[in-house]
Amino acid sequence: MKRFALAGALFAVAPLCAQAATITEEAVRTAVTWLASDERGGRDTGSVELNAAGDWLAARLQKAGLTGLQEGSLFYEFPLAGHLIDSKTIVCKLVRKFGDKEQDFTLTADVDVRQWTVSDAVAGEAEATTVASLEDPVMQRLLFANSARRPIVCEVAEDHPYWITAKGSRPVLGQKREASRPVFLVRKGVLPPPPENDQREATWTATWSVEPAEKADVPQRNIVAWLPGTTKKDEFVVVSAHYDHLGFGRPVGDDRIYNGADDNATGTTAVLLLAEAMAKMDKPARSVLFVCFTAEERGLLGSKAFCERPPVPLDKVVANVNLEMIGRPEEGKAGKAWITGHDLSDFTAITTAAFQRAGIEVVEFPMAAGLFTASDNWSFARKEVVAHSISAGSLHKDYHQPSDEVEKLDIPHMTKIIRGLLEVTLEFANRDAAPQWNEKGKARIARKGW
Numbered sequence: 198m199k200r201f202a203l204a205g206a207l208f209a210v211a212p213l214c215a216q217a218a219t220i221t222e223e224a225v226r227t228a229v230t231w232l233a234s235d236e237r238g239g240r241d242t243g244s245v246e247l248n249a250a251g252d253w254l255a256a257r258l259q260k261a262g263l264t265g266l267q268e269g270s271l272f273y274e275f276p277l278a279g280h281l282i283d284s285k286t287i288v289c290k291l292v293r294k295f296g297d298k299e300q301d302f303t304l305t306a307d308v309d310v311r312q313w314t315v316s317d318a319v320a321g322e323a324e325a326t327t328v329a330s331l332e333d334p335v336m337q338r339l340l341f342a343n344s345a346r347r348p349i350v351c352e353v354a355e356d357h358p359y360w361i362t363a364k365g366s367r368p369v370l371g372q373k374r375e376a377s378r379p380v381f382l383v384r385k386g387v388l389p390p391p392p393e394n395d396q397r398e399a400t401w402t403a404t405w406s407v408e409p410a411e412k413a414d415v416p417q418r419n420i421v422a423w424l425p426g427t428t429k430k431d432e433f434v435v436v437s438a439h440y441d442h443l444g445f446g447r448p449v450g451d452d453r454i455y456n457g458a459d460d461n462a463t464g465t466t467a468v469l470l471l472a473e474a475m476a477k478m479d480k481p482a483r484s485v486l487f488v489c490f491t492a493e494e495r496g497l498l499g500s501k502a503f504c505e506r507p508p509v510p511l512d513k514v515v516a517n518v519n520l521e522m523i524g525r526p527e528e529g530k531a532g533k534a535w536i537t538g539h540d541l542s543d544f545t546a547i548t549t550a551a552f553q554r555a556g557i558e559v560v561e562f563p564m565a566a567g568l569f570t571a572s573d574n575w576s577f578a579r580k581e582v583v584a585h586s587i588s589a590g591s592l593h594k595d596y597h598q599p600s601d602e603v604e605k606l607d608i609p610h611m612t613k614i615i616r617g618l619l620e621v622t623l624e625f626a627n628r629d630a631a632p633q634w635n636e637k638g639k640a641r642i643a644r645k646g647w
């Protein structure tokens with residue numbers, strides 16, 4: 198009876214499964230707001246803030262009862278290129294000039310001063326850009342700019358995650374920029390405040406040296422949560438979204454946090470809530486992997502790493518349902534979704550039928566063909582896995598801007614889409630036949646090129 202009830206076609210007349218009731222507007226709003234808040238700092242690859250988001254996602258998935266594919270962690274690490282920097286090697290003296298007064302401060306490495314970024318200026322003496330606290334807006338702008346030639350000294354409270362992260366030796370992402378300045382964090386309280394009642398501005402000079410930074414691999418984290426199937430446990434549906442975004446960047450107005458609410462806190466929220474909902478339901482026939490990719494914005498690097506060294510054989514992945522920007526429909530398109538590369542496989546027909554059960558219409562989107570290679574589904578498609586991105590939005594004017602904020606999301610629309618995606622995921626996990634590329638699809642993926 199159970200097997201009978203699970204057959205895809207027979208779902209057609211059934212009402213939207215009751216379990217979707219756990220996917221509420223409130224749950225959607227809470228999760229997407231957490232992911233897209235200013236505290237997450239725009240979730241840049243390799244950042245302290247993305248790390249916190251990863252910990253949070255993994256903890257919720259584990260609490261829902263999901264596991265990794267092996268014992269233990271849900272994190273799947275892969276390396277990106279960077280450098281090893283070591284706060285213990287800093288020699289740093291600051292001189293404060295205040296009117297005709299001069300004061301020297303010799304800072305103890307790793308105790309008073311820590312290194313934040315990699316630079317090739319391993320030693321020097323230069324006027325330092327204002328000593329200020331991390332919360333200072335001017336300092337925030339400088340800290341994430343690429344062009345400053347002066348060393349930057351920034352005061353940070355000792356319980357701040359940046360101060361804690363910068364302790365000792367650690368690998369950091371990115372290339373050394375020629376003639377770039379070092380950024381030093383100084384523990385708050387080490388430098389005395391300027392004398393009271395004196396409005397004059399102090400000038401600072403830094404004399405510093407650090408060990409030259411060696412090249413090093415920097416581990417990045419994809420998150421993989423496994424919902425084991427029943428009768429086809431060794432076949433997999435991968436439901437994925439990238440949880441990274443652009444981080445801090447060029448300010449627009451006074452906002453320099455690229456929150457990435459729609460891109461792609463919405464897709465990440467969907468993956469999370471789908472996992473939590475399905476963990477409470479009868480298990481589907483196939484296994485489902487709920488995957489959050491990092492480094493998508495740097496060129497699909499997280500999904501590429503996943504597909505180069507897959508945790509399960511890729512020929513056992515029947516479909517990748519990748520989710521991108523599902524929170525902001527175009528005018529008049531609320532409750533509608535579209536699929537990238539929609540005419541390349543029978544994924545669209547299968548998804549359309551499943552969405553229909555949740556009252557969602559699949560529509561065509563003018564750029565859907567070009568966007569087929571623009572998200573993590575492409576890493577799978579290149580390996581011949583049937584893989585498409587489902588979106589339920591638009592390329593709005595806030596795309597890749599600091600103004601991609603949570604207030605602009607249409608939460609009722611997004612909630613409806615996620616409920617529909619539960620139907621879609623169940624369909625792929627339970628239906629007999631796996632989706633297939635058509636001739637046009639085969640020709641497209643054979644070309645490999647973007």
Ligand SMILES: [Zn+2]
Pocket residue numbers: 439460461493521522572
């Ligand atoms: Zn995206």
